[in-house]
Amino acid sequence: MPAATATSLSAADFDFVRRLVLDKSSIVINPDQSYLVETRLAGMARREGFASIGQLLAGIRDGTARQFQVRVVEAMTTNETSFFRDHHPYEALREHIIPDLMRKRASVRKLTIWCAACSTGQEPYSLAMLLRQHFPALSGWQVDIHATDLAVEILDRARRGRFSQLEVNRGLPAALLVKYFTKEGAEWQIKDEIRSAVRFEPLNLTSSWRAFPPLDLILLRNVLIYFDVSVKKQILTRMRGVMQRDGYLMLGGAETTFNLDDGYERVEFGRYACYRPRSGQPAATSPPNQVGVRL
Amino acid sequence: MNALVVDDSRAMRQIIGRILKGLGFEVIEAGDGREALARLAEVPEVDLAMVDWNMPVMNGIDLIRALREDPTLGRVRVMMVTTESDISRVAEALGAGADEFVMKPFTTDMILEKLQMLGIETVKTT
Ligand SMILES: C[S@@+](CC[C@H](N)C(=O)[O-])C[C@H]1O[C@@H](n2cnc3c(N)ncnc32)[C@H](O)[C@@H]1O
Ligand SMILES: [Mg+2]
Numbered sequence: 318m319p320a321a322t323a324t325s326l327s328a329a330d331f332d333f334v335r336r337l338v339l340d341k342s343s344i345v346i347n348p349d350q351s352y353l354v355e356t357r358l359a360g361m362a363r364r365e366g367f368a369s370i371g372q373l374l375a376g377i378r379d380g381t382a383r384q385f386q387v388r389v390v391e392a393m394t395t396n397e398t399s400f401f402r403d404h405h406p407y408e409a410l411r412e413h414i415i416p417d418l419m420r421k422r423a424s425v426r427k428l429t430i431w432c433a434a435c436s437t438g439q440e441p442y443s444l445a446m447l448l449r450q451h452f453p454a455l456s457g458w459q460v461d462i463h464a465t466d467l468a469v470e471i472l473d474r475a476r477r478g479r480f481s482q483l484e485v486n487r488g489l490p491a492a493l494l495v496k497y498f499t500k501e502g503a504e505w506q507i508k509d510e511i512r513s514a515v516r517f518e519p520l521n522l523t524s525s526w527r528a529f530p531p532l533d534l535i536l537l538r539n540v541l542i543y544f545d546v547s548v549k550k551q552i553l554t555r556m557r558g559v560m561q562r563d564g565y566l567m568l569g570g571a572e573t574t575f576n577l578d579d580g581y582e583r584v585e586f587g588r589y590a591c592y593r594p595r596s597g598q599p600a601a602t603s604p605p606n607q608v609g610v611r612l
Numbered sequence: 613m614n615a616l617v618v619d620d621s622r623a624m625r626q627i628i629g630r631i632l633k634g635l636g637f638e639v640i641e642a643g644d645g646r647e648a649l650a651r652l653a654e655v656p657e658v659d660l661a662m663v664d665w666n667m668p669v670m671n672g673i674d675l676i677r678a679l680r681e682d683p684t685l686g687r688v689r690v691m692m693v694t695t696e697s698d699i700s701r702v703a704e705a706l707g708a709g710a711d712e713f714v715m716k717p718f719t720t721d722m723i724l725e726k727l728q729m730l731g732i733e734t735v736k737t738t
Contacts, residue, residue, distance in 0.1 A: 399725075482697060486722050487721070487725060488729075491706055491712050492706060499699065
């Protein structure tokens with residue numbers, strides 16, 4: 318076996334990272350993705366003063382660099398996202414899903430939404446802008462957008478709401494850029510009226526979840542793809558347990574409940590399909606002391 | 613579908629033109645606003661105009677204003693593609709009648725996403 322250099326990885330180290338990441342996040346790293354671990358960890362090792370990735374990992378194993386364990390896991394998450402990603406889901410929200418939920422919740426005037434893998438925030442902020450722009454009637458409602466992710470550093474970025482030119486150039490209609498952002502230097506800051514509409518907090522989808530009020534809408538987009546079948550199944554089933562029986566679940570373009578959890582039915586809106594619990598499925602139960610709790 | 617690419621940089625016209633051809637557009641080019649108006653008069657069924665801001669003879673913002681004053685050109689969707697990136701500039705372009713705004717540098721995907729926003733569904737062929 319060739320010796321590991323500063324930026325390459327021994328088979329044992331690769332195996333260690335795969336197991337650590339699987340254990341802490343359920344993210345599956347494929348056997349042929351050694352290069353991915355190398356590219357993601359080389360920078361961190363260098364910045365933190367380790368001679369090699371191997372040395373960083375040795376420190377995590379023997380406890381002298383314990384604090385980097387979480388960072389290694391976070392470095393292996395893929396945080397790719399964009400405003401109004403894929404376009405069609407947001408059309409479905411504007412034309413069908415939100416109007417439907419507003420009819421159903423007209424008496425309680427309350428909507429509870431969860432973005433369950435929000436990355437750097439573009440997804441919940443897109444949703445907040447969409448609600449603000451197209452549903453002025455919601456100003457008299459209690460609308461809670463909970464946004465969670467495993468990666469704490471990513472959440473800090475999300476909470477700040479500051480984006481690069483490349484990020485605002487993607488998927489964001491120019492009219493919304495003008496309306497809801499200010500330019501600060503070379504970066505774009507989302508305005509407080511949108512920023513404050515989203516509550517960010519860390520949550521690992523594969524650990525226990527904090528209790529949410531029953532959810533009307535869950536966005537679980539482009540995260541199931543990183544998990545193996547049994548973890549996908551578990552998460553989908555748990556999602557069904559925390560959502561309203563007439564609520565909606567939105568997945569990413571390459572994701573489905575099909576063959577994983579037949580407690581959902583597929584609902585098609587034009588070029589986009591989302592999911593809702595099949596009728597006859599139990600409704601969400603939320604512990605009484607948690608109802609309406611805010612973050 | 614026909615697209616008009618207006619930019620004083622030949623290299624930039626080629627880059628944008630190549631992206632649009634890959635999406636199935638017939639592409640015509642113009643090096644400034646006045647030339648663009650001449651092209652539009654010759655080829656009436658243009659669906660999309662990609663317009664740079666800073667150009668000699670007639671700049672992009674004046675082109676968009678002129679284009680929006682001509683009722684026969686009502687169908688043209690206009691996307692400004694420029695190095696300008698101040699919020700006041702974006703607002704000015706929208707006010708003049710641009711439908712979308714892309715800041716240089718851009719990627720093919722950004723153009724695709726913006727076209728989708730304008731309701732122009734394209735299939736990537738390259
Ligand atoms: C590709 S991004 C998707 C972002 C956004 N939902 C979208 O569709 O654009 C995937 C996100 O899932 C997060 N993630 C991965 N494993 C997770 C886990 N076990 N629990 C919570 N979030 C996780 C990553 O940190 C990353 O930010
Ligand atoms: Mg120019």
